[in-house]
Every structure is written in structure tokens, then in C-alpha cells.
Amino acid sequence: MIGGGEAALIQRYFHGLTAQRDGVELGVGDDAALLQTETGLLAACCDTLVEDIHFPGDIPPEALGHRVLAVNLSDLAAVGARPAWTLLSLTLPEKDPQWLERFSAGFKALADRYGVALVGGDTTQGPLSVSVTALGQVAGDHGLRRGGARPGDGVWVTGTLGDAALGLELWQEREEATALAGDPAYLAGRLFRPEPRVAAGTALLGRASAAIDVSDGLAADLSRVLDESGVGATLELEALPRSQAFIDEQGDLRHLLHGGDDYELCFTLPAEREEEMACLREHAATPVTRIGTVEETPGLRGVDAGGVVCALEPGGYDHFAEGS
Numbered sequence: 001m002i003g004g005g006e007a008a009l010i011q012r013y014f015h016g017l018t019a020q021r022d023g024v025e026l027g028v029g030d031d032a033a034l035l036q037t038e039t040g041l042l043a044a045c046c047d048t049l050v051e052d053i054h055f056p057g058d059i060p061p062e063a064l065g066h067r068v069l070a071v072n073l074s075d076l077a078a079v080g081a082r083p084a085w086t087l088l089s090l091t092l093p094e095k096d097p098q099w100l101e102r103f104s105a106g107f108k109a110l111a112d113r114y115g116v117a118l119v120g121g122d123t124t125q126g127p128l129s130v131s132v133t134a135l136g137q138v139a140g141d142h143g144l145r146r147g148g149a150r151p152g153d154g155v156w157v158t159g160t161l162g163d164a165a166l167g168l169e170l171w172q173e174r175e176e177a178t179a180l181a182g183d184p185a186y187l188a189g190r191l192f193r194p195e196p197r198v199a200a201g202t203a204l205l206g207r208a209s210a211a212i213d214v215s216d217g218l219a220a221d222l223s224r225v226l227d228e229s230g231v232g233a234t235l236e237l238e239a240l241p242r243s244q245a246f247i248d249e250q251g252d253l254r255h256l257l258h259g260g261d262d263y264e265l266c267f268t269l270p271a272e273r274e275e276e277m278a279c280l281r282e283h284a285a286t287p288v289t290r291i292g293t294v295e296e297t298p299g300l301r302g303v304d305a306g307g308v309v310c311a312l313e314p315g316g317y318d319h320f321a322e323g324s
């Protein structure tokens, strides 16, 4: 089972815990819930970042403010929602006005770019942890979801993969308190300041057959789509999109497939819609790459440049994996 620990825990204790209620178009198990309201579909999600688990303690505070909102806007993008409102929950070890000034500036800059209003939250003292609830609106009657991939669809991904995982390694290996420059700075920027794929998410509505945001790693997150859809896929490993900095810093398949923290969208697309991807590239200014094909045979496989096929482990980040 993918993400045996974390996913099994949620399944065992929280999936179906409460009574059913009308109006839940999509509930526990996808990137965001979709709720029917009189004015259309409301998307809701929440994501927490904990010091030393989700970010190193020496992350610049502006970056943390950006990141905690960005990872939530990424979950909204994965269901095709336009972000609208947010609530911010802070657990802080101390009241540090300078830190708060910088954190809130980073949060505001991203919120303002997407017209997101901060409408509430909570503030407590304790070990550093920041949490956002994000709400957005979906145009039309259906959002994107994980469960719709069909054999013959292409597997696609926005942007490039592996940058953030490599960036974290370079950040942690650097001489203490030295600033990074060049490629390592670019890669650390991809970790600290992910750009949520909001325009791509809304553009994929009505086009993609399934979607997810890549937070735990491509192999783990794509496997969730495949399992939910009852299908499998083969990835062309040479086609996985890499940034120049990633190539120059010698990132490898492990970062691309299992690193996580990418916050790109992975989606499946019926073959007849492939030429519509030009609109994402042009109007949503989003690079998109076809990286594989959905197949009937369950499981995830990779094919290398020489045509050799191998099974790929879903393995990605799991908070409660065996041995963790």
C-alpha cells in the first residue's frame, strides 16, 4: 500500500468517521474537498508545516510565509480551484516582532498576487509550526480529481522535477550561515518559494482526466492517481523534465521520482486533447511535459533510453512510514 503509514492512519481513523452529509462532491482522500454551495463548488484544504520536518530552522521567515500559503494553493490548483480565502494558524516559540514582520510580508506578497483574503486563524505558543486552511472556487460542476485516469491517456507534469529535493540537500550541506549563489540558490528557491500552479489547474478543468499536486514525490503521488483510477502507467525516464541547475548540480532519478516538495501538477490527459496543451504553455505560461502513458496493467513502471522497462517503487515522503 502506498504511504502505508500516513494513508493507513487516515483511512483507519478518519475516513468515514462522521455521518454522511449532502453536498460533499469530493471528501477525504483527494487534494482538497469539494463542497456544493448555492453559488457553486467550494474547494477546501489545509496543510501544516513543522520546523525540521517540512523546513529547516534557518529558512528565511519571508520564505516560510510564502511557502505555507503556496503549498495550500497548490492543493487547490490540483482540484482546479481559484483561491479566494485563507485562515492562518501559528504556533510560535516566542513573540519576535522582526520574525513576524518578515513572515507576514512573505505571506502577504503571495496572497496579494492571487487576490486571496486572510479571514481568520489562530495564534498559540509552542514549537514552531504554521498551518493554513485555504478555500477556493471551482468554475462549473466538477473539479479535477485523482480518480479519472484511463488507459491510453498521457501522463503529464508541469514545470521541472527534483529541484527542491536537491535544493534541500545543498542547503543542508552548505557552510553554516553562508549564502548560496548560482545554481544552489536557484534550487533552494524552488524549495523555499514554490510557485503554485494555479493558472494551470484552472486551465486543466474539463480537459485533464485526473490530477494531483506533487508534494511527496512523483512516483508516490502518481501512484495515488493510478490506484484511485484502477490503472497503471509507464514513465519515460528520459522525458522527466529537469532544470539546467538540476543537471549542473548532478541531480539524479532519486530526486526526480522520490524527492518531493515539487508542488508541480501531475495530470493525465486523453490523447485527443494533447494539442490543447499549447494553451497552457501560452495563456497560463506554464511549461508542461508528457512523461508517460496510462495503461490497463496496474502499477508504475519506468522505461529508460535503451528501452529497458523496470518496476518503480511508489516510495516518497511518508510521515509514518515503517522505520520512520
Ligand SMILES: Nc1ncnc2c1ncn2[C@@H]1O[C@H](COP(=O)(O)OP(=O)(O)OP(=O)(O)O)[C@@H](O)[C@H]1O
Binding pocket: 010, 014, 015, 027, 028, 029, 030, 031, 032, 033, 046, 047, 075, 213, 215, 216
Ligand atoms: N486527520 C485527518 N482527518 C481527515 N482527513 C484527513 C486527515 N489528514 C489528512 N486527511 C485527508 O487525507 C487526504 C490525504 O492527506 P494529505 O495530507 O496526504 O494530502 P495530500 O494532498 O495527499 O498531500 P499534500 O497536502 O502534501 O499535498 C486528504 O484528502 C486530506 O484532506
Ligand SMILES: Cc1ncc(C[n+]2csc(CCOP(=O)(O)O)c2C)c(N)n1
Binding pocket: 047, 048, 051, 052, 053, 054, 055, 056, 168, 215, 216, 259, 260, 261, 317
Ligand atoms: C527539513 C526538511 N526535511 C525534509 C523535507 C522533505 N519533506 C518533508 S515533508 C515532505 C512531503 C510533503 O509534506 P506533507 O505530506 O506533510 O504535505 C517532504 C518532501 C523538508 N521539506 N524539510
Ligand SMILES: [Mg+2]
Binding pocket: 031, 074, 075, 078, 212, 213, 214, 215
Ligand atoms: Mg496534495
